[in-house]
Amino acid sequence: MRYLITSALPYANAPLHIGHVLEIVQTDVWVRSLKLAGNEVFYYCASDTHGTPIMLKAQELNTTPEELSKKYKKLHSDTYKSYNVDLNNFHTTHSKENKELTEHFFNSAFEKGDIYTKEIEQLFDEQKNIFLSDRFVKGECPSCGAKDQYGDACEVCGKTYDALDLKNPYSTLSKSEPVIKKSKHYFFKLNNFKEFLNETVSEISNQTPIKEKLKEWFDSGLKDWDISRDEPYFGFKIPNEDSKYLYVWLDAPIGYLSSIKNWCDNNNIDFNDFINDSKIVHFIGKDIVYFHLLFWPATLKAANFPIPNEVYVHGFLTVEGEKMSKSKGNFILADDALNYAEADFFRYYFSSKLNRDISDINFSIDDFIQKINSDLIGKYINIPSRTLNFINKFNNSQVKKGCNTLTASFRNKYDQVIVYLSEKEYSKALKEIMDIADSTNTYISNEEPWNKAKNEQIDECISVCSEALNVFKDLNILISAIIPTTADKIFSLLNINKQNYSNLCEDSLNDVNEFKPLLKRLEKDNFEGILNNNE
Template sequence: MNLFNKKILVTCALPYSNGSLHLGHLLEQIQADIWIRYKKITNNSIYFICSDDSHGTPIMLKSIDLNIKPELLINNFNKEHIKNFKDFSIYHDYYYLTNNHENKRLINKFYFILKKNNLINYKYIYQFYDVYNNIFLPDRFILGKCPKCYSKDQFGDHCNKCNSVYNSINLINPKSTLSNSIPILKKTKHIFINLNNFKNKNNVLIKKLFCQKEIINKINEFIICDMESYNISRDYPYFGFKIPNEINKYFYVWVDALISYISTFKRFCHNINDIELFDKFWNLNSNYDIYQFIGKDIIFFHSIIWPYILDLLNLRKPTKIIVHGHLTINGYKMSKSTNNFITVDSYIKTFNSDYLRYYFASKLSLNINDIDFNIKDFYIKVNYILIDKIINIPYRIKNFLNNIFQNKLSDEIDTNLYNDFIFRSDYIWKLYEDFNFLEVVNIVIDLSNILNKYISNNEPWNCNNINKLHKICSTSINLFKIIVLYIKPIIPTISYDLEKFLGISLTKNSLKFILKYNKINFLNKNILKKINILDLNKLI
């Protein structure tokens, strides 16, 4: 498999425009960004896009509550989200909003294709209605028991425990989160798309989009379930795109959110004056790759509705869709009501962004189990492993280099040990390729242990042979250079400081060159700043 010199488009699921980002939003973006940085190190051309999901009832209600227009609300959060991502070294080539003209044009095109092919049905259905707020309730404003596994406090469209998808009216003991009242069932007319033929014809193709076995099992459930059609409309009042030639009907937010993967990249191509690039990625015969990162709560939309949309628009399917678990805090579901919740802003005020990137990487693989942000575990992994075992390595020999050798390296190193470190590179790149960042971190720790043992065994502080001492120091720096390269996609800010210290910008080709006679530079002491447990406890 050729891992290098490819052209790739990467997307993440869309953060919602009605609030500030929390650490759960960062999990997916960091996962994608680590993979992107690895790909760039190995000479691939990457485009990274995302958007804010900027339609829906929650946005309408929040703008009413704040007495501002929805457009102002979503634009304000869009700026905040972009800043938050940059604070964690996540730089999108283009970050947009679903509320844009290109997205509206594409969703209307999709709708007219549906009409032309007689794929739309009108049905009268019953939906939950909040009589105190005079509004049909969106799925996320209804809580109750899951009808499949009976877990409490599950949303009206899916269960976070068993990942089942269901109709909100099947929820047990439903309650409106707007008024804390029991909603009534009210009859209303809606627009449905026919899914049956698509599921039957494309079940093999759909499963090929995913690389995790647990996901395939879940998709099989979606394919064989009795859901023959899907509701793509919502009632007034609503903030979103109006459905053409319909009265008080709007496109469901999930339809334009999925289509925004296409429209956002199209807008990016227009902005760089390369509209041909869009066709090169999205036409049916494209040789380019598209990788999409999502959470396990939205598998249904990306396994059934998203391929359905692409099919009708005559566009290619993604190369792979990578799914991750939810983020929990100290073993419990994130919740504002129980104060078990960490915003991006509260974290970044006190802590280095790379610490969180490293911690997430130490837990990320293709496993879709939930990932726990445990305060004690975070403290130990950052202070005693990342800082003490890895970043601290050059500090163990820097005084000898500075005081005796004027920061200049020798031309002689332990080449056997150096070659042993290089020998791991193909396996490291393969682990990155397979999204197994947990194992990358484990190998980096192993190599750091080997290097620390090498320094301890050779005792430079007791060495009276100048040439041998110079070789020990130069070997240590060159081995450390390899470690920094291997972990660079995970901790980019710290790696940048370490690259300045080494006097080299590290790429895959850096493995070929031994640093000889090089002069190393000043080492930033701030990268050794440890986490204070008292500050950490204040996060929650």
């Protein structure tokens, strides 16, 4: 089976933080686990480069939006690599491929009558001489009265609304009270696709909380979607218009396809055949469900493109129990985090908390340190540290053949780990893996190979150590999707090539290398400053 996997496109106006890492790790682990199962899998992403925020940021820095987005595209790409993310292509939405596809989407929908124009009233900042997008106006929620809510949705009660409905609105750009001005805009008839979406969404979303939220939106009625913006704006111009642009949320998800197309063109692969003969899966945060499970499938349908097979949603990442905020001193940039611990440690920690739930996930430094030291060092790496030296010293570094009784006893557990990974239940998979590691360490303790060696029962000592190392080899295959760099080091330590699920329970170990510590325990003192160095 061939899979085309994406994670949400990072916005190209700031470095990535560890909340982004949560999503790319969740995606990458699934990509790697599918490959271990023998599937053909490709992972695509891109920089989300359009919109008012990038335009304003570029003005502030006295540069162009193109240069700014190019800078952050490279920075984001480098961060992905630093976290061992197995991307096939990292493109940009400000590209010829995305322009061509976006115009095709627009023209297809317009010709079918799914897009129309009408004059609307908008909030306008007279001091900055700009129409205010939803992200640049705040006020009191018209539903629950919560203060300082953006112009499209309330973070407190979850209701969506029009910016004109905000009470006591103000511009976040100038803090002034906006005026109302009229302008012609283009609208996508989302409600035309209600029946299609009702049928489709149930097939591409299997998470209960998401289904319930979608039902709520369907019951309240789908509103037509404003897909245009007035100048000044950074983006693609609407065909046959001089001063109007396509809203970034129209071309941003098309960026998934443009990244795939860019890769296909560079590899002489037919783009249309490729996407039509693949399963497409998106990983996203719960804040952009509306765009990905309503607008995106509808626009794909209008343009005669394949609908994603699954949209998988995760919760937010909090730090020390609170939403990340520079003012609270708990904002951690992704690159800065690597000054305190290696990438695989973050990958392991996030995976140990990820499952099919969409509840928020908390990053706690104390819990992080305890989890890594207890699991990866105290249980996992403890297996070779207690056995490998005996093999090196007493058996010329040769693992004894036929010592796979222990690993065979865990076969059902191995299969369960594979199922959990395929179902994106990473926390359950790691619990099984660490249970096996625990059992293996108990086996070593009970058999006491050190005493067998001391009593010159060398063959029995080598048998025990070989049994344990065969299990460790299998655990390394199972965990390699989660901690790939560490797993590669362990495969080298065991003197074997990378392996996949088909190699589980194989008696494949021969001569092994001398044990050297692969992971270093984390110490609380070393984390001083991690929450206060991102001002």
